[in-house]
Amino acid sequence: MSNLLTNTKKQNLKNVLPTGIEAQSGDTLIYALGGLNEVGKNMYCFEHDDEIIVVDAGVMFPGENLLGVDYVIPDYTYLVRNAKKFKALVITHGHEDHIGGIPFLLQLVKPEKIYAPQFAKSLIERKFKEHRIVNTKIELIDHDSKIQTKHFVIGFFNTIHSIPDSLGVLINTVNGRIVETGDFKFDLTPVGTNSDYQKIAFMGSSGIDLLMSDSTNSSVEGFSISEKQVAQSLMEIFTRNNSTRIIVATFASNVYRVKQIIEAAIKNDRKIAIFGRSMERMVEIALKHNYFDFNSSSFIKANQLIHTPAAETCIICTGSQGEALAALSRIANGTHRQVKVHPGDTVIFSSNPIPGNTEKVSGVVNKL
Ligand SMILES: [Zn+2]
Incomplete structure (x- = not known):
């Protein structure tokens, strides 16, 4: 499934996405290599002309029907084919369904930079050791960090989840502002640093064009206990x-x-x-x-x-x-x-x- 934030001035036909959708130069493309309509292997991509930013690189744990399979990972072919555009991998938090795919991804294609908050960074570095991945640095980010590339300006906000250092991501593009919440829950008396409700409210009032939100059991009525x-x-x-x-x-x-x-x-x-x-x-x-x-x-x-x-x-x-x-x-x-x-x-x-x-x-x- 793909969504396009389109530029009003259509130019040359440039891109054909894995889904077959054709995009124009100046469009901002948003697509999932995993994680959409499924629990696991989260991997959202944001592409604008010669840049691709990927948020998360998770695995999915196989169900009963996949005997002998340890992990299910997304198909990375599109990123391999567009390796030159792969500017950054941004990690929201350290859960396996958000970081577990990194060693497998790096075997095939390397982003220019990898960014992760502290807890996730430590867990990924452990994976690097186990998989003998060397010379790969992870840049530390927190709720105040700003990442600027040619076509994207990326900011962050704290969210509360079951693991420390969970971030939501705000992605500014010329075609609009995107928020990817990462995993979160609403808990007014949480253990750990609470969500930054002020920042979230501020982003809301200043206008978001696309909200991408993921919260397990969000369709279940009622409240979960604090x-x-x-x-x-x-x-x-x-x-x-x-x-x-x-x-x-x-x-x-x-x-x-x-x-x-x-x-x-x-x-x-x-x-x-x-x-x-x-x-x-x-x-x-x-x-x-x-x-x-x-x-x-x-x-x-x-x-x-x-x-x-x-x-x-x-x-x-x-x-x-x-x-x-x-x-x-x-x-x-x-x-x-x-x-x-x-x-x-x-x-x-x-x-x-x-x-x-x-x-x-x-x-x-x-x-x-
Ligand atoms: Zn999570």
């Missing part, structure tokens, strides 16, 4: 189960949720052990960059678990969706090397099953 309210429920569960070991499974991508689980554990005099590769990586980055203000003495390694009384430990792990290889499934199966479930353990799923995963989650619950 992230702060989750802290209360967590505290209640921790106090109610003060004599047993507590295992909490959640998404590593929900950084603020993990932060609140750690806080609840510390307040209840428990030591925390982290399991699952993505969870360990995220917590390490959050601690290193002071997103988590916790003393390292609050954390224990796997091998210290047996020496710590059950009622004084809290295990935080991946696998809240029943993923077969995630830490929780292995714990439930009895195949985890370091953690065995004990009778009386309290297991908390701190996330709702994503539609389609309910059966897998029930499977894990039954094994537990």
